[in-house]
Amino acid sequence: MNGKKKEAAIPLLPLRGLLVFPTMVLHLDVGREKSVKALEQAMVEDHMILLASQKDVAVDEPDMDDLYKMGTIARVKQLLKLPNGTFRVLVEGVARALITEVVSEEPYFSVKVEKFADRAAKDLEDEALKRTMLEYFEQYINLSKRLSVDIYASIADIDEPGRMADIIASHLPLKLEEKQRILETIDVKERLNRIIQILHNEKEVLQLEKKISARVKQSMERTQKEYYLREQMKAIQKELGEKEGKTGEVEELKEKIEAAGMPEHVKETALKELDRYEKIPATSAESAVIRNYLDWLIVLPWSKETEDIHDIKRAEAILHEEHYGLEQVKERVLEFLSVKQLTQSLKGPILCLAGPPGVGKTSLARSIAKALGRRFVRVSLGGVRDESEIRGHRRTYVGAMPGRIIQGMKKAGTINPVFLLDEIDKMSSDFRGDPSAAMLEVLDPEQNHTFSDHYIEEPYDLSKVMFIATANHLATIPQPLLDRMEVIHIPGYTEVEKLHIAKRHLLPKQLAAHGLKKAALQIRDEAMLTIIRHYTREAGVRELERQLAAICRKAARLIVSGAKKRVVITETNIEEFLGKRKYRYGQAEAKDQVGVATGLAYTAFGGDTLAIEVSLAKGSGKLVLTGKLGDVMKESAQAAFSYVRSRAEELGIDPAFHETHDIHIHVPEGAVPKDGPSAGITIATALISALTGKPVNRFVGMTGEITLRGRVLPIGGLKEKTLSAHRAGLKTVILPKDNEKDLADIPDTVKRDLxxxxxxxxxxxxxxALVGWKP
Known part of the structure; x- marks a missing residue:
């Protein structure tokens, strides 16, 4: 049991934010009136006073309810009045004491207390607890560095465990409430255990603090090292005259943005992204994305524009010099230039050059750019099936980049180039979107001034671009896209045009490519025509150029070997250079024949003549069609057959011919597929000839579709068909009246002979058509 002893009333001194343990010696500054009177009373009596802490430090004039009941009886060892009116007192804690009774509260607190004295150590447990506590305290001192080793030495000499616990508690950074709990712990073992627990916790906290401190120190050292190295780098760069790291790079980018001539809203976006770029570390992945985006914004032409050359005569001369024929296209370009010169503001037209391969669509677009004095850029759309190829990818995707339109504008470097969209009919679509739908915005003059690319995100003006598209077949182009373009058909070249092209452009080009002088190789006109007719079959001139290249190679070998100094190609020696003839073309029949009519056909290689034969045999009225005919030609034959049956009497034909005869209609060259709505009148004429026995004039060629009532409907490809008739030696061409307007396209040289x-x-x-026919 702890010893207890009742005391007489003693003065009470309230302490604010402070607690005194027994055996502690401490200086106090006392200023409150009640506290001063309590001190004076203690000095009068036995110098003993009770020190009790306030529960709330904010209370200036506490009453007994504001004080803890357990306090410390202390001896006043010294009292000194300071100049400011307060007293400095030196006290020494004597023992714990519990307030049992309040004697008075005025003029100072006077209380009766019950005093508690620590018992002496009696067992081994007390000693073990004492040693553990001392060991923990030593570890605490080593970790904290707040207390000197001398304090440990002075405490280690104390024998009483309770006193040692109190002194250790006074040196720990504990809250007032925690210290009060220790003061109120009368039992020594319990007090020792509490101090050990506190020391253990403090030790853990200090170890964590030490680890954190070590990490911070290491980080600080690394940061300081990096800072030092950067400063050194800056100094080196400065000496070399270079701009400083990323700061210099940002300044350089800012200058480029200012000089790029961007619209205000785009410039605002660029500067905002530049600000983000400056703040993001260079090692960040986003830093590279932003830098790439800024580079695109800077390099794109926003306002740079080439001035159009408005010299119409010069433009016309360039177009005529580089391309023979193609009058319709040249006329359209010259019209555009003329209107532009008058208005000074005209949106770029969107032309579509449609025609077979090899007719010069791409090279014509390049010539247009040259005539206008504009930059030329070409984008091939063949095989494009991803909408992102046109509109670009969003920047969130890895490897994102703008679409082909913006890439082309970057390549052009100006906002008004001639932009060739090659093979626009070869685009397709799949699960990644429809690129032809994305092209609608590009090729709409009312929309393309605010073209939106997914990567750039800012509207881009394409209204000043002159778009030229090329296509082989218009049927594969979606109707909404076709509607946005002005289609100019380039059907192909006539033999005369091919001859001029070969002489003026192809042959000089191949002579230069093969190192031959103009005088070293000569190709006569009749030889050139033979090459065109019998060694090529095309609407364009690519195969013709390849044949001329073959002649140049063989001529070069003859000249180098010394066999000849000059090579002349004539119609007689052409086979020595190009081998046997590859193709034949239709010729007029040797004499007028019954049941054989000459039709005119349009093929991918131009026009050709088509002999249609009809033979009769005894039978039951079967109609046999041969010659690899397509569905359209079979229907034309059926329509012609039905017309002849319906008009048999008027035509002088036995009305029962379809019951007594089998009719066989054949178109020679059965391996070649034939189709198209233009053979109706030719089949009907051959059929009537066979049934009436009247021969067909061999110098007459015809084209036109027929109805069941005998009306003749218009056809296409009249120019090519007429040229084939002229080439075959025909004298007369029968054609639908509705095609009269197309005669303007036929060359005058051909018109004179037909x-x-x-x-x-x-x-x-x-x-x-029929010789000796009388209606």
Whole structure:
């Protein structure tokens, strides 16, 4: 049991934010009136006073409820009045004491207390606890560095465990409430255990603090090292005259943004991204994304523009010099230039050059750019099936980049180039989107001034671009896209045009490519025509150029070997250079024949003549069609057959011919597929000839579709068909009256040699086609 002893009333001194343990010696500054009177009373009596702590330090004039009940009886060892009116007192804690009774509260607190004295150590447990506590305290001192080793030495000499616990508690950085709990712990073992627990916790905290401190120190050292190295780098760069690291790079980018001539809203975006770029570390992945984006914004032409050359005569001369024929296209370009010169503000037209391969669509676009004095850029759309190829990828994707339109504008470097969209009919679509739908915005003059690319994100003005698209087949282009373009058909070249192109452009080009002088190789005109007719079959001139290249190679070998100094190609020796003839073309029949009519056909290689044969045999009225005919030609044959049956009596034909005869209609060259709505009147004429026995004029060629009532419908490809008739040696061409407007496209040289007959009904065909026909 702890010893207890009742005391007489003693003065009470409230302490604010402070607690005194027994055996502690401490200086106090006392200023409150009640506290001063309590001190004076203690000095009068036995110098003993009770020190009790306030629960709330904010209370200036506490009453007994504001004080803890357990305090420390202390001896006043010294009292000194300071100049400011307060007293400095030196006290020494004597023992714990519990307030049992309040005697008075005025003029100072006077209380009766019950005093508690620590018992002496009696067992081994006390000693073990004491040693553990001392060991923990030593570890605490070593870790904290706040207390000197001398304090440990002075405490280690104390024998009483309770006193040692109190002194250790006074040196720990504990809150007032925690110290009060220790003061209120009367039992020594319990007090020792509490101090050990506190020391253990403090030790853990200090170890964590030490680890954190070590980490911070290491980080600080690394940061300081980096800072030092950067400063050194800056100094070196400064000496070398270079700009400083990323700061210099940002300044350089800012200057480029200011000089790029961007619209205000784009410039604002660029500067905002530049600000982000400056703040993000260079090692960040986003830093590279932003830098790439800024580079694109800077390099794109926003306002740089080339001035159009408005010299119409110069432009016309360039177009005529580089391309023979193609009058319709040249006329359209010159019209554009003329209007531009008058208005000074005209949106770029969107032309679509449609025609077979090899007719010069791409090279014509390049010539247009040269004539206008604009930059030329070409983008091939063949095989494009991803919408992002046109509109670009969003910047969130890895490897994102702008679409082909913006890439092309970067390559052009100006906002008004001639932009060639090559093979626009070869685009396709799949699960990644429809690129032709994305092209709608590009090729709409009302929309393309704010073209939106997913990567750039800012509207881009394409209204000043002159777009030229090329296509082989318009049928594969979606109708909404086709509607946005002005289609100019380039059907192909005539033999005369090919001859001029070969002489003026292809042959000089190949002579230069093969190192031959103009005088070293000569190709006569009749030889050139033979090459065109019998060694090529195309609408364009690519194969013709390859044949000329073959001749140049063989000529070069002959000249180098010394066999010849000069090579002349004539119609007689052409086979020595190009081998046997590869193709044949239709020729007029040797004499007028019954049941054989000459039709005119349009193929991918130009026009050709088509002999249609009809034979009769005894039978039950079967109609046999041969010659690898397509569905359209089979239907034309059926329509012609039905027309002849319906008009048999009027035509002087046995009305029962379809019951007594089998009719066989054949188109020679069965391996070649034939189709198209233009053979109706030719089949009908051959059929009537076979049934009436009247021969067909061998110098007459015809083209036109027929209805069941005998009306003749218009056809396409008249220019090519007429040229094939001229080439075959025909004298008369029968064609639908509705095609009269197309005669303007036929060269004058051909018109002079041919007689054109315009018909609207089959009855008008027969007098010109059948020899000796009388209606």
């Amino acid at each position: 007689h054109f007959v315009l018909v609207s009904h089959l009855d008008e065909v027969l007098p010109h």
